[in-house]
Amino acid sequence: MWRDAVLVAGKDLRVEARSRVGVNQVVPFALLVLVVFAFALDSDRVTLVSVGPGLFWVTVVFSGLLAIQRSFVIEADDDARDALRLSGLDGAGIFLGKAGAIAVQLAVLEVVLAFGVVVLYNLRLHGAVMLLLTCAATTVGLAAAGTVYGIIAAGLRVRDTLLPLLVLPVLAPVLLAAARACDAALAGTPSEGWPWVRLLAVFATIYVTFGVVAFGPLLEES
Amino acid sequence: MSSTKLDDNRRTGEDRDARRMSSRATKVLGWATASTLALTAVMALVISPADVNMGDSVRLLYLHVPTAWLAMYVSFGVTTLASALYLWKRTRSRFWDLTAGASAEIGVVFLGLTLLIGSIWGRITWGVWWTWDARLTTTAVLFVLYLGYLAVRKVPASPEAQSRRAAIVAIAAFLDVPIVHLSVTWWRTLHQDASILDERRLLDPQITGAMAWTLLLGVVAFTLLYAWLLIHRFRLAWVEDRIADRQIDLAIEERRAEATTDDRSAADALGARTPSAEVAR
Numbered sequence: 495m496w497r498d499a500v501l502v503a504g505k506d507l508r509v510e511a512r513s514r515v516g517v518n519q520v521v522p523f524a525l526l527v528l529v530v531f532a533f534a535l536d537s538d539r540v541t542l543v544s545v546g547p548g549l550f551w552v553t554v555v556f557s558g559l560l561a562i563q564r565s566f567v568i569e570a571d572d573d574a575r576d577a578l579r580l581s582g583l584d585g586a587g588i589f590l591g592k593a594g595a596i597a598v599q600l601a602v603l604e605v606v607l608a609f610g611v612v613v614l615y616n617l618r619l620h621g622a623v624m625l626l627l628t629c630a631a632t633t634v635g636l637a638a639a640g641t642v643y644g645i646i647a648a649g650l651r652v653r654d655t656l657l658p659l660l661v662l663p664v665l666a667p668v669l670l671a672a673a674r675a676c677d678a679a680l681a682g683t684p685s686e687g688w689p690w691v692r693l694l695a696v697f698a699t700i701y702v703t704f705g706v707v708a709f710g711p712l713l714e715e716s
Numbered sequence: 717m718s719s720t721k722l723d724d725n726r727r728t729g730e731d732r733d734a735r736r737m738s739s740r741a742t743k744v745l746g747w748a749t750a751s752t753l754a755l756t757a758v759m760a761l762v763i764s765p766a767d768v769n770m771g772d773s774v775r776l777l778y779l780h781v782p783t784a785w786l787a788m789y790v791s792f793g794v795t796t797l798a799s800a801l802y803l804w805k806r807t808r809s810r811f812w813d814l815t816a817g818a819s820a821e822i823g824v825v826f827l828g829l830t831l832l833i834g835s836i837w838g839r840i841t842w843g844v845w846w847t848w849d850a851r852l853t854t855t856a857v858l859f860v861l862y863l864g865y866l867a868v869r870k871v872p873a874s875p876e877a878q879s880r881r882a883a884i885v886a887i888a889a890f891l892d893v894p895i896v897h898l899s900v901t902w903w904r905t906l907h908q909d910a911s912i913l914d915e916r917r918l919l920d921p922q923i924t925g926a927m928a929w930t931l932l933l934g935v936v937a938f939t940l941l942y943a944w945l946l947i948h949r950f951r952l953a954w955v956e957d958r959i960a961d962r963q964i965d966l967a968i969e970e971r972r973a974e975a976t977t978d979d980r981s982a983a984d985a986l987g988a989r990t991p992s993a994e995v996a997r
């Protein structure tokens with residue numbers, strides 16, 4: 495299973511690295527969202543600092559949706575999905591590989607956006623341990639839930655509109671928890687943040703488990 | 717000609733089915749629903765007193781609580797259960813898939829009503845249409861989750877793929893519900909605690925007399941309403957399913973008729989095609 499996962503993740507990341515869609519489109523889009531938020535809200539420093547963590551995670555989720563869609567668009571071309579089905583790879587392995595590749599892309603995106611938030615919103619980072627754990631748990635949760643819904647929507651004519659409708663409500667608690675945990679870390683009150691980090695970890699565990707179990711059957715009929 | 721005869725047989729068979737489905741039991745259920753609903757209306761609007769704090773706006777709650785109960789616990793509970801039964805190989809059948817879909821549709825409609833009535837009540841009591849309180853937020857997320865589920869059901873695909881996909885989405889949505897609930901409860905809470913389904917409250921109830929009876933009657937009435945709606949929505953879906961099946965059969969028969977008539981003379985072809993064209997209409 496793990497060998498299959500590494501193979502699939504490697505393939506996805508190689509495709510992304512060569513096509514450069516992530517670097518040329520998704521990352522600029524994410525930065526653009528940060529700038530647009532500054533326009534929409536009053537661009538004074540106090541507001542942006544106080545809502546910074548929330549905006550950061552909203553941006554990650556929106557850009558993450560693009561990454562998830564990309565991950566399944568590359569399987570749609572040239573009937574690559576049929577090849578994947580026929581490859582004899584383990585369904586759980588394919589899930590872990592695809593989710594892993596999305597998680598790596600999200601992690602890169604988060605690093606870029608963190609710089610963006612620090613520079614554009616003048617946010618000061620504190621509580622490195624909690625921030626890192628929050629990012630790790632959220633990234634895994636987003637990637638796992640996104641991959642589950644990505645395969646459900648993949649291959650449908652309406653996938654571009656269906657995916658956000660399905661994923662965003664599911665991710666609502668993740669968004670909430672990640673923003674609260676970052677708030678707590680930045681405010682220097684980590685004791686308030688730990689329950690949120692635990693919730694994120696629980697979410698990630700549930701959806702990784704669900705994906706490992708359900709991905710095989712979903713891939714069969716997508 | 718043979719195709720029309722076959723079709724007539726099927727049609728009478730289905731008519732008999734349809735008559736059997738609108739059975740005496742569902743008629744009784746319908747009347748029971750209507751009368752308990754009417755009684756609830758009388759109790760809620762006339763007999764029960766106005767609340768000390770809330771005044772007459774408390775009467776909205778006799779609708780609000782039962783619709784919430786119907787949507788969140790009964791409907792979505794049945795959807796989840798039916799989806800799980802569909803996914804389990806031993807009990808997999810179209811029956812469970814249609815039940816899950818019918819139940820979710822009813823649930824979404826009544827959850828929408830719950831939000832609407834709650835919003836009106838909130839405007840009167842809290843002074844705002846909406847507030848980001850835990851239970852409201854959870855309910856709103858739940859509403860959108862199941863809208864997504866219904867959207868998935870509407871996406872065209874082969875029936876089996878569609879059913880399995882919908883069932884998996886239902887289970888995934890259900891997994892999310894406790895997490896959403898927990899997260900927004902930690903976030904903030906303004907809504908009052910559960911009035912009845914709470915140990916402390918059960919032993920020391922805070923609503924009594926006519927109000928409690930009205931609420932209880934409302935819950936019973938809406939549970940009956942749910943059962944009645946579910947049966948009828950299910951029937952409709954079942955009949956739709958069979959019509960779709962029959963259209964496929966008809967199309968196949970027509971193609972076969974065309975294939976055989978190609979060999980015959982033009983006059984024969986005209987004769988064979990007319991009846992099936994009539995049926996299609």
